Amino acid sequence: MPDSDKEVTLHHLKRKCTRERKNATRFITEIDAFTDDTSLDDLEYFRDRLQETLSKLGTLDDAIHDLLLDSEYDDDVEKCEEYLDSAKRAIQKASRRIGDRLSTSMTNTSISDKQAVATAPNQASITHSVRLPPIKLKPFSGDVETWARFWEQFESSIDKDPSLSTIYKHIFLRGYLEDEPKQFVDGIPVIAETYEETKKILRTRYGDKNRIIQAHLDYLEDVKPIRIATPEALNTTYIECHRRVRALRALGEDVNGYERILAPKILRAFPDDICRRWIIHVKRENLSEGDILKLMEFLGEEVDGALTTQKIRGDALSSTYIPTTATLRVDTKTGSRSRKSRSTPDPFCVFC
Secondary structure, three states, rough: OHHHHHHHHHHHHHHHHHHHHHHHHHHHHHHHHOOOOOOOHHHHHHHHHHHHHHHHHHHHHHHHHHHHHHHHHHHHHHHHHHHHHHHHHHHHHHHHHHHHHHHHHOOOEEEOOOOOOOOOOOOOOOOOEEEOOOOOOOOOOOOOHHHHHHHHHHHHHOOOOOOOHHHHHHHHHOOOOOOOHHOOOOOOOOOOOHHHHHHHHHHHHHOOHHHHHHHHHHHOOOOOOOOOOOOOHHHHHHHHHHHHHHHHHHHHOOOOHHHHHHHHHHHOOOOOHHHHHHHHHHHHHHHHHHHHHHHHHHHHHHHHHHHHHHHHHHHHHHOOOOHHHHHHOOOOHHHHHHHHOOOOOOOOOOOO
């Protein structure tokens, strides 16, 4: 394209972009000025108009960037990102207000039986009024481990509610997305026709069984050693490990199939005395040292014993615990050891 034609095209594109940016600024200002008295129709109108304007701006910006010189490119991209961020925040704000308004309306709805017809004078009129509990659904921010719980709650409370229209279900869904999931579907218009597409995209990305299994395995393989083994710390680590083992079983995984990998990793997070008692226990009961299910059962009893002892003896128990072997082994090998230190055995580890 000759330079003159390129400049003319760029000039026209910039004029269109300026117009759309002014529209975006106007819609953002309207949304920021919303109050509790703003009608639901106005909320939806300005939210949808801003969404349309944002889509147009994206197309125009891409066309302009293809024609800009390198010296102009960075500054223009920065300005575009500022407009995009402001517009997306306003859209999110409007969607949240719409969701809150609909949620409040649903919560305050009373379920009442109709009065008996006048043709039955002997039948007393019975009216029931039930206040529905508010829906408290924690937003989903992209953690695959929490996807199943989020979707079950959303599906039962909103997606399968026949009283809600498809567009309102879509509004609710987008309002409960944060961070990566929100950005992942940002380009999809919030309309009834795209609701199923949005659900499919989210389920495909975050509901993948293999990804969920791998997330639990990654945690168990990299479980952090308890630095100061108080009963509270023991309990916290045990609960997290037990929760993930239980989740793997619920997903159909044979956890004992990972015994050679996971059992040592889990056990090394706990103090040496617990490791020793586990070895004595498996020899006495003729068990496998890597039996994860039996290991979790054993650790549960150990933690319960530590918590119970703490209750009996008071806070003094917490100060008697020492750091675990896995913690103490950090940076223990140096090049300047004395002859005496070389003869000292390494800290105890049942699997080394």
